Amino acid sequence: MSAATSISDDGAPLPPPPDIPEKADLAAWLGVAAGAIGSLMATLDISIVNASLPTIQGEIGASASEGTWLATSYLVAEIIIIPLTGWLARVFGLRRFLIAAAFFFTLFSIVCGLSTSLAMMIVGRVGQGITGGAMIPTALTIIATRLPKSQQPVGTAIFGLTVIMGPVLGPLVGGWLTENFSWHYAFFINVPIGAILLALLLLGLPKGRMQLDELVNADWLGVLGMILGLGGLTVVLEEGHREQWFESGYIWRLSVIALLGFLMIAAGQIYAKRPVVKLALLRKREFAAVFFLGTILGGSMYGTAYVIPQFLAGIANYNAMQAGLIVFLTGVPAMLMMPLFPILLARVDLRVIVGTGMILLALSCYIDIDLTAESRGGDFVISQLLRGLGTVFCMMFLNQAAISSVSIDDAGDGAGLFNAGRNLGGSVGLALLATLQDGRMEYHRWTIHSALSANSATLQDWLGQQSMTMGGGPDGAEFAMRMLDGMVLRDAMVMAFSDDFTALTVAILIVAPLVLFLRPLPENYQAKVSH
Template sequence: MASAPPPQTLPVKADLSAWLGVAAGAIGSLMATLDISIVNASLPTIQGEIGASSTEGTWLATAYLVAEIIIIPLTGWLARVFGLRRFLIAAAALFTGFSIVCGLSTSLTMMIIGRVGQGFTGGAMIPTAMTIIATRLPKSQQPIGTAIFGLTVIMGPVMGPLAGGWLTENFSWHYAFFINVPICVMLITFLLVGLPKGQMKLDELVNADWLGVLGMVLGLGGLTVVLEEGHREEWFQSAYILKLSAVTLLGFSLIAAGQLYAKQPVIKLALLRNREFAAVFVLGLILGSVMFGSAYVIPQFLASIADYNAMQAGQIVFLSGIPAMMMMPFFPILVARVDLRVMVGIGMILLALSCYLDVTLTAESRGGEFVVTQLLRGLGTVFCMMFLNQAAISSVSVDDAGDASGLFNAARNLGGSIGLAIIATLQDGRTEFHRWTIHSSLSANGDALQNWVAQQAALYGGGDDGIAIAMRTLDGKVSRDALVMAFNDEFMALTIAIMTVTPLVLLLRPLPKGYHAKAAH
């Protein structure tokens, strides 16, 4: 983690260069979170142009997410070794280069290389944004910086599908990557002006926790791929998944060895022995599951049931970002006057309510059905995100705040991966279950069913061909209803998961009196 200067070195009021540094951190974290999902809307088009199958195309999102999950916990150590300013400038420059690689890709291999590079360099810009706030703003103005950072982290995932869909439909999918170039130029300029030069501590490379670093790559990388690919590969019936699971186990063993033998572990998992921080970590996992899970389920429903295109579905997903934009100005007031346990509890209840209200979807449901629930989900997300971040870094010492922030951010993304894996498995299993349940409830000799089949067959010319078409139509209607019921089951599963962990809010502690919204030091 990057060391913060003594509080007395900070001015009473931040100057322009300090705010430019904060803006740089916000821009970097926005790009990093937005690029997770920006390819989702244009995925079919990209797959066609680079010659990838639908299964291979999912790696465009997976590769980015795997790299980002690996790098986030390592960011504090890397910033300390190379200096925050130098590290972030290098990350932004490399992110630009890898974005260009993605935009110019003509093959799946080239695209995956670009996406992995984007994930590693973009992920480094998420937790460091909080470090900039801590080191460049006085405590009285840190709530404003924290609110700006929270807005970018929440808005990134919901803006991704909308921005990608708009760029693809109005220009080309290539611009979903090329748009990063001018933004990164501005970002690097702000970093040069807004951050002071720092010293490198290359000697830490010699005594680094290399077992932990290698373990992070193998463990977190392997786990993420297992979760992403397990369903498609039929889990442990696949030799591929078994091998990846072995790699994952080896990685976590190396992390454990590093915790025991390294003088300074690359990430302090010992923080999880802190009951309050452990509660924050688990709540972060569920928060990530809801954020990424709902952003996946809703476009899937609208595309398969309501026949929405990517742009239309992206607009519905974007609704959850509106409460975030409206509430951010009030965050400094709320954090000073309201117990964080109350705010997190309200946020969890709102998330549970938003998912529960979506369990009554029908085959006639359209985007309008999600307006209220998306607004509730966005409001719950902003309460949970902002106050859990405060709880994470206030539950540990100042020296451990950087590691706590990294673990919390990693928990959110890892929770997203776990949630998506469970949802994908649940969707297929419950769709098949409901399909056969509906079929078994239909009486082949019932007058109503026979009359319906006869009417449909007559529309298609009668005879055996007409009956065959009528039976396929019936199966299609049954399959559609079964899929809708599976979507309802997914929202119910999210509801149960949220309510199960909500009591952990009681383990959190209120912020100290006079506490200003701190950032990770």
């Protein structure tokens, strides 16, 4: 049986083709380790600059608004390349493609570490995004093509751990390196890791032939559409909030470019002999459910990793390291649960596990709705642990569902679509949460002010007491009013953060029923895993 016929007529995955042994050898596991390390490097570097951003901005002479492009440029490049990795791996061969990606990722990391200007840093970050983005979905491709189905859950657990740990470790590692050494080491740390990765790729992946004829007959309309559509949309989502959305001509132009890109992708799907990304996979009920659940999961993962540090910095006056430690709590369940993943996969219905994960995620956000101005990091411990457990149940098992719901031939396209959906969900979630937060903060601020009566004796007495601490007079009165507005603003911020968590709770619950569309793994598959 060929790989192309590894899906039965009723859509259920069949056992692996004969060319994949029933038990993976050392080389195959070295390949899986390489995929996991590459994925960890790429996801870690999304957020590793966040903690050291003020320091980097000062040294390269960038303003606060310009500094945001250090993260945005990486994210835009990554989101563009992720869906294209399946095609690029076919053209150049998976081994050759990943070796080039690992080498240039390391090289661009050095460029970032040596940067003395904003332009040089952005070049390095774009290069990191392109090459790092190539290493995320290909980790799933290695698992699907190098491991028999009986051992895929172990590989998927390792990959899932890297995807979960990368975003939570990034701010912590970046903050620690900046505080104890220098921000340059947030990039230079990739050099020894990159060397190890290259060695593992050389040892763990078989040589494959290139298919350069695919460059001639490629879906270039789709490739260009991906660049314009996903690139334009990501910049709109990242910059829209700062630019006041469609009040800005810049956002309007980018939106038109993004729309044009998506129209080109659609045309490629219709007219290309082999579209650059196989969107037809979304017609399959089980893969579509995986894709949309992964998108919401991305919004939840990146959204809470954004909201919680913002709250701790703005309300509790935590520094980046302290906030990073609270965010890191979500990774604890991932590390503890990894050994149990294959057992759960074999004995519990996929839909039950993912459904439980969605409920835990919704519960973790619901718990955080009741925040107050006195809340501190300790108040997030329970919700963070629940969030981490929910993320494990969703992410690891959706990773497995993504590769088991498509044929081996489609593993690259499926992995690219799933990971692109997760990252795009993160961008959409961040943009919506930031916009909601600002809008609700202003609403709550003026609602509280309007409820304060200028004729209130209690208020007048309090203002008088605060004024006298500054000696009274006009200066004292101004100080008292500023202090009152600061207290109102703090309470408005807390209420706005609560609104963010309310929105996350509702969004997760709305999409949770999609778990019913997931296809359980075949009985013979589970029997192999349980052995």
